[in-house]
Amino acid sequence: MNDPLPLISIVIPVFNEEDNVDRTYAELKRTTAALVDYRFELLFTDNRSTDSTFKILTRIAAQDPDVRVVRFSRNFGFQRSVLAGYRLARGAAAIQIDADLQDPPSMFRAFLEKWKEGYDVVVGVRRQRQESALLQYGRHLYYRMLLRLDGPHLIADAGDFRLIDRSVIERLRLINEPHMYLRGLISSLARRQIGIPYNRSQREFNESKFRLRALTHLAADGIIAHSSFPLKVSFYVGIVIALASALLAFFYIALRTWVPDAAPPGFTTTQILLLLGIGLNSTFLGILGVYVGRIYDQVRSRPMVVISDLLNFDKDIGSI
Template sequence: MVNATDTAGGDSRPHSVEVSGKPLISIIVPVFNEEDNVDRTYAALKDATGLLDQYRFEFVFTDNHSTDRTFERLQRIAEADRDVRLARFARNFGFQKSVLTGYRLARGAAAIQIDADLQDPPSMFGPFLEKWREGYDVVVGIRRQRQETKAMRYARHAYYRLLQRLDGPHLIPDAGDFRLVDRTVIERLRQINEPHMYLRGLISSLARRQTGIAFDRSERVHNESKFRLGSLVRLAASGVLAHSSLPLRVAFYVGILIACCTAILAAYFLALRIFWPETSPQGFATTQILILFGIGLNSIFLGILGMYVGRIYDQVRLRPPTIISDLVNFDRDLASVERDLLK
């Protein structure tokens, strides 16, 4: 745990704050079109943190350019509570970058990220903080049960274990984004500028001591989940691409296999032509099939290579992860905050 003294007004970097022996804990809440949830979420967070009087709390909401009244409702909450800090993005930058910005804006000695739908229970804050006090710098919530179909549960189960085999044992199976992260890990995270971060895996890889706590995930009450099947597939692909070169290796080995099969097939047709010319096919259909097969195979592998090259291109451009249009309850101006996000 890292502690620092709060300074007035114009500090240039986020920092942990401890007053009267009470460490500051940042609660990070990414939101997008959650107008029916934000009041309920804020009340639940205040109730949960009110029971932990040995800590001070700030609530960092990152609004991913909601198109409903989410920002207006959060602004009203922030005006009544100075512990609520609000950043609204100029456009939708995606869930991962919204969470990353929340971590970079956090000032606490530790930060806890929780979704606005409250499927992850705020009552876990206490157990998370107990493990943090024991010396763990990352405490992960492990989803024991969740309200979804069996097929989706099996798919998640297989994916998490595949990702663990690809990247190593530090990735905890069935762990989501609900976690506590120590200030030391946040500072290491600030030094990494990857445009396509897979935060679950990256944070675990930066941890010195990590542990998990199992909990049951509840059903979403208001609105629908913003993670459709396509979003889940893209997140899963991002996890594989961010932590492994496996697709490139698979492309190489499959290419070798296809080349060997093609050589065997060519030898077979050559033998037919030499020893049994009367049974030899005319060749047109076979030639066309092989050509089309080769074109299709090349397209697949070029697509895989293109995904990696595209990530390299995004990396060298060094664009900011998010553009913030509005800030509420920040001591610094917008230009200062955005400069800090690039550090």
């Protein structure tokens, strides 16, 4: 008796994608139908959309038992939405793709070929993007900085379009980090990973949910979640300021000793130094506060997401 075809889970996080869901479903079904050596399930994670996205997904799931849908009780953010999809995936491997199809489903075949070669993480590496030159340059600098901070296991210009093996999914199930940078986390869990270059298309419908604020937040997560660099910066800058203050104090003492009449008014100097000290203390206490706050979130051990609706699931899950 022949072994059943391996099941591959396609994880699609959605939020207010009513203009994209039908065409995304149709394109994914067309692409996966051509990959006859595998079986596929489509797992949509709805981050509490406020439009008709969930209504459309309900209709699709009623017609197709290979479509499973998870709706959260509120918007838990993109990172948690993707991680919940991985944890709920039943496949021997999972491929994450956005609902706007800027990442081409035609790459699935290449991902699966590398997976069969023994790679447990296969990442799409974006050669070019349809966005402003300034934003592309900013991304380029950020990824290079992250490589220096977090080590060589990261792949420059790699996004969330990836395949991960079941072994990586099982390791992800053991991690409960309320603040995470999933791209770096998955790369750190990989035994063998490889990047495949591709060109990212322009978004055709709706606007991207990743505005400048969201991108800045994601970038900060990437640094803070995987590096203590900000703490080191605050330490070294504090040392430099302390030395500079000591030298300035010796200068004023010498000036007061050797040229008493040339000494500047002490009040102004004192105020400047006090303000400088207060400003530095506030800055570095703020950096420490970010890390302490994340420790606080970690020790509370709250559920990563709370689920309100499940479609085509065998049992109620409630939370993850």
